[in-house]
Amino acid sequence: MPASKPVISLTDITKSYQMGDVHFPVLHGITFTVDAGEFVSVLGPSGSGKSTLMNIIGCLDVPDSGTYMLGHRTVKGLPERTMARIRNRDIGFVFQSFQLLPRISAIENVMLPLIYAKVPRAQRYARAMAELERVGLADKAGNLPRQLSGGQQQRVAIARALVTRPRILLADEPTGALDRTTGAQIMDIFQSLNKEGITVVMITHDHKVASFASRIVYILDGKLYSKEEYEALELGGEG
Amino acid sequence: MFFLSTIRMSFSNLRANAMRTFLTMLGVIIGITSILALLTIGQGVTDSVIDQLSGLGGNRVTVTIRNTTVKPGFTDEELERFAHLEGVEGVAPQLSSYHTLTLMPKLTNSKYDGVYTISRRVMGVNDFYFSTYTKNAGMLYGRSISTDDVTHRTNVCVLGYDLWQRLYGNYSPVGEIIKVNNTDCTIIGVMNELVGIDVTGNNSLIVPYTTAVQTFSMGLPDSFDVVINTASETDEVIARVENLCATLLNSAGNNGYSVVNQEEILDMVLTITDLVLGMLAGIAVIALVVGGIGIMNMMLVTVSERTAEIGLRKALGARPSVIMLQFLIEAVIISLFGGIIGVLLGLGASYIASLLIGYTFRFNPMTAMLALLFSLIVGVIFGLLPARRAAKMNPIEALRSS
Numbered sequence: 001m002p003a004s005k006p007v008i009s010l011t012d013i014t015k016s017y018q019m020g021d022v023h024f025p026v027l028h029g030i031t032f033t034v035d036a037g038e039f040v041s042v043l044g045p046s047g048s049g050k051s052t053l054m055n056i057i058g059c060l061d062v063p064d065s066g067t068y069m070l071g072h073r074t075v076k077g078l079p080e081r082t083m084a085r086i087r088n089r090d091i092g093f094v095f096q097s098f099q100l101l102p103r104i105s106a107i108e109n110v111m112l113p114l115i116y117a118k119v120p121r122a123q124r125y126a127r128a129m130a131e132l133e134r135v136g137l138a139d140k141a142g143n144l145p146r147q148l149s150g151g152q153q154q155r156v157a158i159a160r161a162l163v164t165r166p167r168i169l170l171a172d173e174p175t176g177a178l179d180r181t182t183g184a185q186i187m188d189i190f191q192s193l194n195k196e197g198i199t200v201v202m203i204t205h206d207h208k209v210a211s212f213a214s215r216i217v218y219i220l221d222g223k224l225y226s227k228e229e230y231e232a233l234e235l236g237g238e239g
Numbered sequence: 240m241f242f243l244s245t246i247r248m249s250f251s252n253l254r255a256n257a258m259r260t261f262l263t264m265l266g267v268i269i270g271i272t273s274i275l276a277l278l279t280i281g282q283g284v285t286d287s288v289i290d291q292l293s294g295l296g297g298n299r300v301t302v303t304i305r306n307t308t309v310k311p312g313f314t315d316e317e318l319e320r321f322a323h324l325e326g327v328e329g330v331a332p333q334l335s336s337y338h339t340l341t342l343m344p345k346l347t348n349s350k351y352d353g354v355y356t357i358s359r360r361v362m363g364v365n366d367f368y369f370s371t372y373t374k375n376a377g378m379l380y381g382r383s384i385s386t387d388d389v390t391h392r393t394n395v396c397v398l399g400y401d402l403w404q405r406l407y408g409n410y411s412p413v414g415e416i417i418k419v420n421n422t423d424c425t426i427i428g429v430m431n432e433l434v435g436i437d438v439t440g441n442n443s444l445i446v447p448y449t450t451a452v453q454t455f456s457m458g459l460p461d462s463f464d465v466v467i468n469t470a471s472e473t474d475e476v477i478a479r480v481e482n483l484c485a486t487l488l489n490s491a492g493n494n495g496y497s498v499v500n501q502e503e504i505l506d507m508v509l510t511i512t513d514l515v516l517g518m519l520a521g522i523a524v525i526a527l528v529v530g531g532i533g534i535m536n537m538m539l540v541t542v543s544e545r546t547a548e549i550g551l552r553k554a555l556g557a558r559p560s561v562i563m564l565q566f567l568i569e570a571v572i573i574s575l576f577g578g579i580i581g582v583l584l585g586l587g588a589s590y591i592a593s594l595l596i597g598y599t600f601r602f603n604p605m606t607a608m609l610a611l612l613f614s615l616i617v618g619v620i621f622g623l624l625p626a627r628r629a630a631k632m633n634p635i636e637a638l639r640s641s
Contacts, residue, residue: 060554060634081558088556095638099551103255104248115244116556160555 006069007167007199008034008057013066015052026052027222029066034201036167039194041210042203044219045234051172053219054203058093058170059086071167088116092161096173098153100145100160107132107141110160117164131159135189151182158189162198169193171202175209187212245561249569252541263537264577266530267614271581272588273523275610279589279603280596281516285509287598298473299501300480303462306495310488312459315449317487321463324479326471331371332460334363334451340444341418342406359402360443361419363451363460365389371466373430373440379403381413381428388447394454396424397445400432419444422454434597464501473500527613530577531621538570538625542632549629550637563630570622571615578614582607 010032016025026049034040044050055061056068059075060083068075070090078086087093100109110128119127132138135155137148145153154174161169171190175183191212194200202213210216218230225233253260302321304310313321313332322330342355369383379400388395396417403412412426424446433440451457467476481498488495542549549562586602593600 055635058554060638081560084553084556084558087554093554099547099554099638101548101551103251112552113555116552116558116561121244164556 005036006033007036007038007071008201009067009069010057011067011069013053013056013063013068015049015056015061015063025222027056027063030219030222030224031066032217032224034168034199036199037194037197038215039190039200039213040202041213041216042201042219043205043207043210043216043230044203045205047221048219049222050203050205050219054170054172054201057168057201058091059083084116088113089164090166090168092158092164092166092169094154094157094161094169094171094174096176098145098150098157098177100153100156102145105142105144106137106148106156106159109145109156110163113160113164128159128163131163132156134162135159149182150178151185154178154182154186155189158186158193162193167199169198169200171200173204173206174202175204175206183209245565245568246572249565249572252545253569253572256541259537260573263533264573264580266533267527267574267577267617268530268581268584270523270527270530270617271578271610271614272584273526274520274613275582275585275606276588276592277516277519277523278606278610279585279601280592280598281512282603282606283589283593283598283601284596285512286601288505288508298467298469300465300467300477301462301497301499301501302465302480302484303497303499304488304495305497307461309495312461313463313487314459318460318463320487321465321480321483324465324476324483326468326476326479328466328468329367329371330365330463330465331367332363332365332448332463333368334448334457334460335360335439335443336457337361338419338444338455355406357406360439361451361455361457362440362443362445363448363455363457364445365448367466368445372437373433376431376433379429379431380411381426383428383430384445384447389449392447392449392453394422394424394450395427395447397428397430398426399430399441399443399445401441402444403429417444419446419455473502527617531574531617534570534573534618535621535624537573538566538622539628541569542566542625542629545629546632546637549632550634550639553632553634554638559630562632563626566626566629567619567622570626571618574614574618574621575611578611581614582610585610 010030013027013030014025015027016023018024030053042050042053052061056063059070062068062076070086073086075083075086093099100106101112107125107128110131111124114124114127129138129141132141135158137152137155137159140148140152140156145156148156154177158169169190174190175186178186187209190200190202194214200213202210204210216227218225218227220230220233304312318330318332321327337358338361340357340359340361342357364384366384366386366389373383378397381397383397384395387393396419398406398412406412411429413428415426416423417426418424424444430440430445446455448460452459465476465480467473477498477500484496484498552562553559586607590600
């Protein structure tokens with residue numbers, strides 16, 4: 001039963017937030033694995049805890065309890081600089097709102113993670129350019145983000161996520177700010193990246209978007225469910 | 240390399256808020272400008288005073304009779320005895336009082352046609368006055384008062400620069416006659432303009448002090464300067480001077496005379512100058528601190544404005560120390576540029592001051608370096624808190640804020 005090569009392995013993860021005196025449990029014992037080379041969607045409505053789950057997978061946050069293994073490394077009690085290094089080398093982030101720095105050009109945005117990886121300047125440029133070519137934006141390298149369409153900005157963000165050659169691409173509602181056609185183009189890119197061997201984990205609330213993945217994990221109120229359970233609960237909740 | 244990218248990034252961030260950056264920088268500029276100007280002006284004035292005094296060829300001691308009822312003044316012979324003490328370069332008595340000067344109508348070069356009368360200071364000095372006190376200025380026309388003039392009490396005079404301009408404009412008056420009270424004096428020379436601390440000679444008519452005593456009844460000098468040979472031990476010479484004073488003034492007792500080392504006076508003056516400058520510099524430092532608080536304020540605003548950016552950078556793998564460095568560099572760029580501008584303005588201000596006050600402007604690279612170091616420190620100190628705040632920011636919260 002256990003996967004042959006799990007890249008992400010979550011066991012009984014819990015997380016809650018404290019807001020003054022009020023205690024908000026967000027995740028109640030999440031257990032699942034993602035194998036190397038998989039394309040997994042985490043589908044859930046807003047407030048389901050999927051963003052918290054993504055933060056934990058992305059090493060932006062740590063669980064209260066449970067075990068998170070990234071590759072064969074346990075992410076627990078690591079100093080912030082090590083977490084930063086993992087985010088830099090092992091994970092590529094794609095956000096709903098692109099998160100490009102507005103005052104620097106597309107290629108400079110793509111080079112940013114390489115600066116933090118201390119890659120020499122000459123190599124930074126070549127590698128960033130290669131990633132922009134991969135997403136078909138080599139000719140827009142010198143453009144500022146505001147000179148690009150939403151879809152182009154998201155492609156720049158994907159290039160930035162890939163430039164340190166991470167094992168995992170972690171996307172949070174990557175099509176949320178895009179129209180359907182552009183969103184589909186982004187999904188095409190994800191699928192072809194996945195074919196090249198990159199593990200993709202995508203968080204979304206959209207069934208259609210989620211279906212681009214090879215496997216869907218359903219999350220509701222901080223728990224994982226099977227497809228049938230999820231659909232029943234979702235309908236029940238809405239009804 | 241990483242450092243360079245960070246600096247480039249900081250510049251672009253600061254440029255994006257050029258007005259805010261400049262206003263923040265202004266605080267540092269004002270602080271550094273005042274500090275540098277004060278230090279440079281203070282140093283210039285101090286240097287000038289020291290130059291003037293060391294230009295006199297050694298240390299000076301002023302001998303003064305306190306109780307002139309016991310002894311009204313020193314005679315020629317007594318002054319000679321002081322002059323011949325071991326280690327004494329010479330003595331310089333100075334008499335001074337106001338007298339009526341009259342220019343005769345026949346004088347061709349005078350600016351005035353009729354008999355012209357003016358009241359001016361007449362100074363009685365010896366040749367030593369010219370060879371030391373006014374040595375740097377030198378003579379514009381003719382010659383100065385010689386030993387012979389002093390010995391023979393000749394009726395000659397030298398015009399100070401301002402007095403000459405007032406009476407003769409641009410002509411050489413050498414050889415002409417000027418009446419002091421009712422005595423004809425031949426003008427033998429004109430002094431160049433004196434600059435520095437003692438410029439009384441500029442507006443005076445200078446005569447041999449023996450003539451002043453005898454002909455103009457200005458009384459014996461009750462005070463004179465002793466110039467000590469540079470090669471001699473000052474304290475030993477002062478002891479000899481005091482011994483001779485005691486011998487000459489034994490009836491007046493210990494308090495009948497005073498021997499004051501000019502160096503002590505100089506020290507006192509410099510101490511006061513330092514104190515005043517120190518206080519002003521203290522105020523300037525306060526201005527700089529206020530400038531620093533301005534930087535801190537701006538950086539705190541910047542950090543909270545750029546919360547999302549900080550979150551993103553962290554998500555992309557920026558370590559806390561890297562984030563901290565970035566904001567610290569921004570603060571330091573503001574303060575260092577403010578410092579550079581301040582140094583330039585401060586030097587400009589002290590150069591203008593040097594023209595107005597009349598001391599020699601000197602650029603001291605140490606002072607400039609010190610000012611820059613100071614501004615750097617201000618940037619680091621006041622940039623630290625905002626930079627730490629940025630470094631400690633939680634990436635999730637930061638990303639969520641967008």
